Amino acid sequence: MVMGSVAFIEERQKFNMGLGIPAGSLSVLAAAVSIHTSRGWGVTSGTGAGAAVALIWVASGCLLITLIIQCCRTILDPPGFDHGDGPEEDSKPSSRDLVVIACVQIALAAATLLSAVVCARIDYSA
Numbered sequence: 001m002v003m004g005s006v007a008f009i010e011e012r013q014k015f016n017m018g019l020g021i022p023a024g025s026l027s028v029l030a031a032a033v034s035i036h037t038s039r040g041w042g043v044t045s046g047t048g049a050g051a052a053v054a055l056i057w058v059a060s061g062c063l064l065i066t067l068i069i070q071c072c073r074t075i076l077d078p079p080g081f082d083h084g085d086g087p088e089e090d091s092k093p094s095s096r097d098l099v100v101i102a103c104v105q106i107a108l109a110a111a112t113l114l115s116a117v118v119c120a121r122i123d124y125s126a
Helices: 002-010 017-037 047-076 087-091 095-123
Strands: none
Touching: 002 017, 002 095, 017 047, 017 095, 047 095
16 A cells, blocks of 8 residues: 555556555455454354455455556556656656556565465365
């Protein structure tokens, strides 16, 4: 969520790599529900709770994959300057900074997807 906020600010309020904000929020929510309904906490998990956890993890996974794709697009085609004279150059984000933010977000999204797979394995193991 923090890197999504940084990207949102750096991109001048464009919601490209800012997808990290809702992706991170859903991941935190999915992990919290997963922990709450897991066997180790003494809460009985019914079919409804299992379906809710699965739905939240799927939504989180879709947003994370979308974020990875958007970050790859930013790395492959970073927004650059026209090198023209004008005041709008100061308002454009630095392409180097956006590429660094995109790389960090890809690493964090991949780690979150891996942890989601581990949580799903724990939640749905027999």
